[in-house]
Amino acid sequence: MAEIGHGGKEIRERILAPEEAAARVRGLPRVPVRSQIANEIIDIAYGWFCPLEGFMGKEDVDAVCSRMRLKDGTVWSIPILFDLSKEELADHGIKKGDTLCLTYHDRPMAVMEVREIYSYDKAAICQAVYGTTEEKHPGCARTYAYKDVFLAGPVTLVTRPVINPPFDPYFIPPLEMRKRFREKGWQRIVAHQTRNVPHTGHEWLMKGAWFQTYAELPIEKPLVGVLVNAIIGEKRKGDYIDEAIILTQDELRKAGYFGDHNHMTSLTFWDMRYAGPREAVFHAILRTNLGLTHHMFGRDHAGVGTYYGPYDAHRLLATVQDELAITPVYSMNWLYCPHCGEITSEGLCNHRDEWQKFSGTVIRSIVQDGVKPPRLIFRPEVFDLVMECAEKYGFGSPFVTDEYLAKRTPVFTIPALEA
Amino acid sequence: MAEERYPINIWVNEERYEKLKAAGLADLCEEMLAGMKVIRVHADEAQKDAILRLFPTAKFDSATTKSIELLPREVKDRIFDKVVERKSVEILGEFLQEASR
Ligand SMILES: [Zn+2]
Numbered sequence: 001m002a003e004i005g006h007g008g009k010e011i012r013e014r015i016l017a018p019e020e021a022a023a024r025v026r027g028l029p030r031v032p033v034r035s036q037i038a039n040e041i042i043d044i045a046y047g048w049f050c051p052l053e054g055f056m057g058k059e060d061v062d063a064v065c066s067r068m069r070l071k072d073g074t075v076w077s078i079p080i081l082f083d084l085s086k087e088e089l090a091d092h093g094i095k096k097g098d099t100l101c102l103t104y105h106d107r108p109m110a111v112m113e114v115r116e117i118y119s120y121d122k123a124a125i126c127q128a129v130y131g132t133t134e135e136k137h138p139g140c141a142r143t144y145a146y147k148d149v150f151l152a153g154p155v156t157l158v159t160r161p162v163i164n165p166p167f168d169p170y171f172i173p174p175l176e177m178r179k180r181f182r183e184k185g186w187q188r189i190v191a192h193q194t195r196n197v198p199h200t201g202h203e204w205l206m207k208g209a210w211f212q213t214y215a216e217l218p219i220e221k222p223l224v225g226v227l228v229n230a231i232i233g234e235k236r237k238g239d240y241i242d243e244a245i246i247l248t249q250d251e252l253r254k255a256g257y258f259g260d261h262n263h264m265t266s267l268t269f270w271d272m273r274y275a276g277p278r279e280a281v282f283h284a285i286l287r288t289n290l291g292l293t294h295h296m297f298g299r300d301h302a303g304v305g306t307y308y309g310p311y312d313a314h315r316l317l318a319t320v321q322d323e324l325a326i327t328p329v330y331s332m333n334w335l336y337c338p339h340c341g342e343i344t345s346e347g348l349c350n351h352r353d354e355w356q357k358f359s360g361t362v363i364r365s366i367v368q369d370g371v372k373p374p375r376l377i378f379r380p381e382v383f384d385l386v387m388e389c390a391e392k393y394g395f396g397s398p399f400v401t402d403e404y405l406a407k408r409t410p411v412f413t414i415p416a417l418e419a
Numbered sequence: 420m421a422e423e424r425y426p427i428n429i430w431v432n433e434e435r436y437e438k439l440k441a442a443g444l445a446d447l448c449e450e451m452l453a454g455m456k457v458i459r460v461h462a463d464e465a466q467k468d469a470i471l472r473l474f475p476t477a478k479f480d481s482a483t484t485k486s487i488e489l490l491p492r493e494v495k496d497r498i499f500d501k502v503v504e505r506k507s508v509e510i511l512g513e514f515l516q517e518a519s520r
Contacts, residue, residue: 336452362452365488
């Protein structure tokens with residue numbers, strides 16, 4: 001059965017068979033790539049980025065910037081670029097028509113056919129995608145950090161990456177994910193985008209979205225699931241460590257706050273651009289390819305600072321809704337109301353003067369102090385697991401430190417090719 | 420008009436609560452977030468700036484709670500001990516003097 005992804009195109013994995021890989025890379029110029037590019041190669045090869053088969057050419061970038069589309073008209077919101085410096089280009093003698101062996105940590109990872117070599121005005125990309133050219137916007141900073149020359153062309157993995165523990169069970173690429181959804185019998189699946197350890201405000205975001213998604217479906221059998229899709233990419237100091245994020249999200253299922261019948265956790269490799277509205281459209285595309293039917297969007301989805309209004313993303317999604325195969329589910333904030341004595345939605349409870357809102361910073365401060373919060377706020381199983389992760393993976397801290405960045409086990413490694 | 424003051428939240432677990440009770444200070448505890456016990460040590464504008472300078476990991480949560488968060492755990496421990504020692508939450512001036520020495 002063909003698996004149809006974003007833009008109506010079939011999802012096909014771009015991965016060489018083990019027996020042909022070694023011969024395919026022999027004699028090719030070897031070009032090392034950094035983690036962002038390695039992440040995006042995986043996304044292309046497994047179909048997270050369907051219909052892309054490789055890094056974008058100039059016409060596609062033009063169309064993405066000016067019309068939020070690929071040149072063929074398919075909705076696409078963020079340029080996917082492969083960059084090199086002029087020196088690298090000269091050193092390797094790379095020209096159009098060449099095939100490159102892209103290496104990651106000195107191991108062959110992928111082959112790339114160079115179809116186009118071009119340069120592009122980075123400030124123009126920033127203005128179009130992020131709505132600003134300010135360097136302090138993290139997406140702009142990432143754009144300005146690209147080297148001077150862009151290469152376009154299809155990429156194919158020469159080997160499957162090895163996902164290291166504890167992440168291995170959570171790497172579920174689009175074709176496999178769709179199979180799992182069928183096995184579960186879910187008719188609708190709603191995506192929860194996260195880079196957080198969950199407090200009960202997050203838990204209720206998911207529960208609320210589950211109700212919204214269930215809607216008119218019959219209730220005799222479980223037909224709706226929540227997929228937590230954690231974004232794994234570049235870490236900043238002070239973020240929760242990746243291990244704590246993925247394991248605590250799954251703990252909500254294991255500890256029974258959800259169950260196998262309605263909850264699953266997985267990861268997507270992506271370095272957040274904080275593009276707000278355009279990132280929301282991008283997340284919708286990623287999760288369409290993963291086989292989801294619905295996607296949660298809260299206020300200021302994937303925003304940063306004060307660049308975007310709280311509902312800008314919702315409005316932009318509405319402009320392309322007819323062309324997306326995923327339905328947005330909009331979430332209001334959840335909070336603790338001492339009068340109600342429960343977690344409630346700001347759209348429901350009217351004891352406004354008594355509301356105790358969740359602050360991510362305050363919750364992190366509680367976790368940092370190692371003081372266990374009430375179970376209404378933070379599940380004890382989740383808290384214990386955060387503390388365990390701090391010891392086991394975080395060098396004593398649940399938050400990213402210099403030591404963690406230097407010594408952590410990578411999420412994935414590229415295995416050596418068999419000769 | 421009274422000058423605006425910004426709290427540092429010292430979260431109170433069982434162990435800290437026992438110490439406070441022993442010192443006759445249990446009344447200092449307030450409750451926030453579904454009964455989470457907390458002692459609030461207040462900083463004025465200048466003290467807030469001094470703390471953020473002295474402890475770069477700390478963050479002023481300007482959006483939700485107007486509180487100073489993410490101080491290192493041992494700093495919180497020292498502030499807590501000072502509160503118990505002086506039997507008062509008005510200890511930040513003295514604490515900062517000692518900390519910046
Ligand atoms: Zn209420």
